[in-house]
Amino acid sequence: MTSVADPLVGTAGAVRFTFARATLVLGGLTGVLLAALAASVLIGEYPVHLAHALAEPASPDGRVLLGLRIPRAVLGALVGASLAASGSALQALLRNSLADPFVLGVSGGAALGATLALALGLQALAGPPLFAFVGAVTAMALVLAAGRARSSPYAALLTGVVFNAFAAAVITCIKTLLTPDRLGEVLYWLAGSLGYEHPRTLLLGGGLQLAALAVLWAESARLNLLSLGDDEAASLGVPVRRTRALVLLAASLSVAGAVALAGLVGFVGLIVPHLLRMALGPDQRLLLPASALGGAAFLVVADAATRVLFPVFHAEPPVGVVTAVLGGPLFVWLLNRKEHLG
C-alpha cells in the first residue's frame, strides 16, 4: 500500500456539485439498487411463486420470500453500503485512494474477536458477531490512540496494517489449537458470507449503519477540504481534529457493524468508491452517498451470484469469495489504467 497523496482525491471537483446532478446520480443509483434487490429476491434454490407468496405470507413460498430472501437482500445492501461509504470517507481522510475500509485494524480485530468466540463455543450468546464488533472497536481504539501520537493520517494507517498482521498471527495460533470441524467454521466465517439474521439484529445493524452514514454525509463537505491537507483545511475554518475524529469513529463503527454481520467481505470498499470516483469525481458530497448506493447494489448482486452458483458447487461459496474474484482483477486493471493515464 502506497502512502503517496493521490491526485484523484486531492483535487477539488472539476464538475460542480449541483442539486440537479446529485438528484440524477443518486436517483439513478437508487434505481440500480432496487433492480439488484428485486433480482436477488427472485433468485434461489427454492422456486418461489411470487403472487402466491405475497397473497399468503404463511405459505412455504411466503415464508421463504419474507423470512429468507428479503432479509438476506437487506443484509447484503446494508453491509455493501457500509463498506463502500466507509471506504470512500477513509480514502479521502487518509488521502490515499488505495485505503481499504479494513486498514484501521478493523478486520484484524473483528476476525480475532470472532475466532475467539468460535473457538470458545460461544455461539449461544450471539458469539461471533458480538465478539467481532467488540474486537473491531477495540482494535480501532488502539490504532487511533497509537496514530494520534503523531497526528498524521499515515501513522494511523500503518498502525492499522501492523495490527492486522499481529491479529493474523494470533488467529493462526488459535487455529492450530482447534479441531478440524471447528476450524472449518472459523475459515468459513473469515471468508465472509451473508447468512440469515434475526429481524431484530437487522434492525439494530440497520440503525447503526444509517446513523453512521448520516454522520459521514454530514461531514462530507469538510472531508473535501481536509483532503487538501490539514493546514489548508484549518485555514479554511475546518475544525481538523474534530472532523477527523468524527469521520474515523463513524466509519470504523460502520465497518465493525458490517464485519459483525457478514464476516470479512473484501474489495467492496475499494472497488466501488474507486469506480464511482472515476465517473463522478472526488467530491465527497456526491461520492459518499453514491458509494453507499453502489456498494449496496454490488454486494446484493454478488450475494445473488452465490445462490446461482449453488447447483455448481453443491454449496454457496462465501460472498467474500465472489467479491474478491470480481474485485481483484478489476482493481489491478484500474491501477494499470490509471498509471497509463497519469
Place this chain on the structure above:
Amino acid sequence: MIAALLSLAVLGAGADPGPLRVLGPAPRGEVRRVVTLAPSLTDLVLALGAGERLVGVSRFDERPEVGRLPRVGGFVDPSVEAVLALHPDLVLAQPGPGNRRAVETLAELGAPVLLLPLGTVADVLAAERATGKALGLPGQGEALARALEATRERVRGRARAERRVRVLLVYGFEPLVVAGPGGFADELLADAGAVNVAADAASPYPVYSVERAIQARPELILDASDTEAGKERVRALPGLREARWADVEGQALLHPGPALGKGLEQLFRLVHPGAPQ
C-alpha cells in the same frame, strides 16, 4: 494476554454441542420425505431400512444408494432454501456451532428438525432410537441400538482376557490429528482393550504434538486417515518407527453411526491379532 486467550481456546475446543433435540414443528403424520445434513445420519436412515424416504443429502455423502439424490450443502453451510425446496417431513442434522443459525432458520420456516449429536457412543445409541421413533420404526431403532450394545459387551468380554495395548489412533498426518479423549473412538479403544496414549489431549480430535506421540511410546499405530500425505515422515520417526502399524479399513471409525459395531470388531482384531477370533 495471549496465553490466557489460548488456554481459553483449548478449554472451549471440546465444547458440548448440546443434547438431542427437536426443533420446529413436530412431524405431521407419517414421515415420507427425509433430508440428512451429514453422511453419518444418512447411514443411520439406510440402516433403519428407510433409504427410499431420503430426498436430499449433504454434499459429503458418498454412499452409492444416495448417489442420485440432490445435495443440500455441507455440515457447516447447509442451504436453507435447497432443503426447503425438497419439502421434507423431517430434517436430520448434527448440531454444531457453524450450522446453528441455518438449522434454526429451517425450523422457523416450518421444517421439523431432529438434532442428533454423535460425539459419543451414548449419543449414537440415542440417535438410533430417536430416529427410529421419528420414522415410525421404533423396533428397528431399538434393534440397532441393542446390536451395538451387545457387540460392545461381547468385545469387552474378550478384551478382558488380553493384555492391554498402547494405541495411537491417527486421523491425519499433516498435521497430526489423533483420537483424543471424550469421543466415541476413545470409548471403542477402551472396549477393545487398548490404552489410548493420546488420552491426555484437550479434545476428541486434537492436533497432537509429534514429540508427545514419540514420548507416549505407542505399541500400535492405527491409521484411520484417508490420505497418505505426511505419513512416511511420521512413520520414519524414532519411537514410532518401531511400533506396529495397521490400517483401519472403511469409514466405521470416521463416521459415528450404525457401523460402529463393525468398527469395534475390526478394532479388536487389529489390537489383538493373536486373540481367538
